[in-house]
Amino acid sequence: MNISVVGTGYVGLVTGVSLSEIGHHVTCLDIDKEKVAKLLRGESPIYEPGIEEMMRQNIENGHLHFTSDYKEACEKVEALYIAVGTPEKEDGTADLRFVEAVVQSVASNIKAPLTVITKSTVPVGTNDKIQALFYEQAEVPVHVVSNPEFLREGSAIHDTFYGDRIIIGADNEEAGDVVALINKAFGIPIFRTDCRSAEMIKYASNAFLATKISYINEISNLCEFTNANVEDVAKGMGMDKRIGANFLNAGIGYGGSCFPKDTSALLRQAENQGMAFPLMNSIITTNAMQQLKLIDKAEARFGSLKDKKVAVLGLAFKPNTDDMRAAPSIPVTERLVLDGATVNVYDPIAMDAAKNVLPKAITYTNTMKECIENAEIIFILTEWKDIVADLLPLIKENGKRVALFDGRNCYGYQELKDVDMEYYSIGRPGLTAKLETVHQ
Ligand SMILES: NC(=O)C1=CN([C@@H]2O[C@H](COP(=O)(O)OP(=O)(O)OC[C@H]3O[C@@H](n4cnc5c(N)ncnc54)[C@H](O)[C@@H]3O)[C@@H](O)[C@H]2O)C=CC1
Numbered sequence: 420m421n422i423s424v425v426g427t428g429y430v431g432l433v434t435g436v437s438l439s440e441i442g443h444h445v446t447c448l449d450i451d452k453e454k455v456a457k458l459l460r461g462e463s464p465i466y467e468p469g470i471e472e473m474m475r476q477n478i479e480n481g482h483l484h485f486t487s488d489y490k491e492a493c494e495k496v497e498a499l500y501i502a503v504g505t506p507e508k509e510d511g512t513a514d515l516r517f518v519e520a521v522v523q524s525v526a527s528n529i530k531a532p533l534t535v536i537t538k539s540t541v542p543v544g545t546n547d548k549i550q551a552l553f554y555e556q557a558e559v560p561v562h563v564v565s566n567p568e569f570l571r572e573g574s575a576i577h578d579t580f581y582g583d584r585i586i587i588g589a590d591n592e593e594a595g596d597v598v599a600l601i602n603k604a605f606g607i608p609i610f611r612t613d614c615r616s617a618e619m620i621k622y623a624s625n626a627f628l629a630t631k632i633s634y635i636n637e638i639s640n641l642c643e644f645t646n647a648n649v650e651d652v653a654k655g656m657g658m659d660k661r662i663g664a665n666f667l668n669a670g671i672g673y674g675g676s677c678f679p680k681d682t683s684a685l686l687r688q689a690e691n692q693g694m695a696f697p698l699m700n701s702i703i704t705t706n707a708m709q710q711l712k713l714i715d716k717a718e719a720r721f722g723s724l725k726d727k728k729v730a731v732l733g734l735a736f737k738p739n740t741d742d743m744r745a746a747p748s749i750p751v752t753e754r755l756v757l758d759g760a761t762v763n764v765y766d767p768i769a770m771d772a773a774k775n776v777l778p779k780a781i782t783y784t785n786t787m788k789e790c791i792e793n794a795e796i797i798f799i800l801t802e803w804k805d806i807v808a809d810l811l812p813l814i815k816e817n818g819k820r821v822a823l824f825d826g827r828n829c830y831g832y833q834e835l836k837d838v839d840m841e842y843y844s845i846g847r848p849g850l851t852a853k854l855e856t857v858h859q
């Protein structure tokens with residue numbers, strides 16, 4: 420099928436590349452001309468494992484093309500995906516201006532009937548509004564289908580080919596059939612519903628995962644008071660299939676481009692209906708507090724962090740991505756700078772992106788070795804594989820006694836017992852106590 424994908428960010432690019440891989444002829448459009456120039460050279464503007472190889476192959480075999488010209492993207496197109504951002508506005512609602520701009524551009528360029536597929540995460544009822552806009556503005560019939568996306572950054576290609584479900588929300592059955600046909604070759608279970616339920620499935624899913632994280636983080640805080648170990652607690656809970664083992668990793672909270680904005684947007688949707696949603700309020704508050712947990716712990720240990728030399732390892736909101744949106748490293752470095760600490764930071768991939776969002780008064784180091792060289796305190800914020808593997812040998816080699824505050828519970832007691840340092844993690848008081856016994 421001839422398909423266009425509008426927006427070549429984390430979702431649009433992965434969608435376009437994956438659809439070309441299963442045999443469709445895909446044109447990806449972005450208004451960012453620099454991005455498009457990069458894509459035309461076969462370079463991915465985002466860090467996402469596996470994407471560049473798949474992209475190049477499909478450019479070479481003629482299945483995949485990039486443009487910034489709406490006229491070109493709307494020519495001979497049978498289905499068009501909307502995959503532009505829906506960021507959080509200051510009041511917590513979803514900003515739909517990019518989606519609206521796409522609708523306007525597409526409506527004024529299409530010449531034949533079209534199925535429009537919304538991948539962007541949009542509040543319930545938005546697809547009805549998109550449908551109405553096309554009705555007003557387009558000269559040909561357009562049917563709008565909701566097809567929310569569930570990929571995770573860092574494993575986006577894998578998630579697209581091996582996802583748990585594809586949700587198709589269509590009020591027009593034939594348009595829903597078109598989307599089912601496009602996706603048939605993925606071989607993933609398809610669940611069909613109406614547009615509004617599909618929109619709600621997306622928010623309810625993200626908010627539920629965020630709930631699991633905030634819940635286990637609250638439990639981890641209680642574990643610290645009661646001398647229980649949250650890792651074992653999560654394992655024991657997760658063995659119950661009704662609970663499930665995933666998304667029970669305690670840490671410094673969730674970040675990223677979606678959980679924070681989608682939980683806020685869901686809360687605002689409820690409030691706009693005059694409905695209180697105290698649970699969602701608490702999930703958001705718990706997460707904001709949890710993001711600063713390592714600061715609390717360091718202050719409890721050292722009193723003030725003024726003039727302390729702090730190394731921050733891992734800046735992206737999770738490993739295997741360069742995405743810095745709502746990363747816990749933002750509030751953490753802001754607080755460290757405010758408290759007067761001297762801050763070195765390191766991330767294997769996200770350094771360039773970090774420079775746009777972290778406070779100015781920090782030093783970016785080229786290697787982890789350089790980052791921790793003079794540190795008295797080390798924070799692990801993102802569990803990059805290389806950081807976890809290389810840190811303990813580097814601390815040993817450095818020979819300087821440090822306090823390591825591990826925000827992602829990267830190490831077990833066995834790995835730590837030969838390293839001369841203080842160690843603090845999340846929800847594992849026993850581990851800290853054992854180490855202190857070793858070092859007294
Ligand atoms: N990032 C993720 O892991 C996931 C994101 N989503 C949702 O997918 C949507 C897109 O998210 P991302 O890919 O992360 O966004 P992004 O910010 O990475 O990419 C959006 C792209 O759209 C382009 N754009 C903006 N206005 C445009 C216009 N008028 N015409 C053409 N292109 C335009 C931008 O230049 C940018 O390249 C959001 O609604 C998000 O909530 C859903 C699931 C996963």
Ligand SMILES: O=C(O)[C@H]1O[C@H](OP(=O)(O)OP(=O)(O)OC[C@H]2O[C@@H](n3ccc(=O)[nH]c3=O)[C@H](O)[C@@H]2O)[C@H](O)[C@@H](O)[C@@H]1O
Binds near residue numbers: 572573668675
């Ligand atoms: O709508 C979206 O954008 C996407 O949001 C998340 O994907 P993503 O944000 O890429 O990453 P996750 O792996 O879900 O992690 C999100 C955050 O939660 C944190 N997390 C995750 C799991 C866990 O057990 N504990 C925990 O603190 C991670 O460190 C990270 O900061 C969802 O998992 C995707 O299904 C969804 O499509």
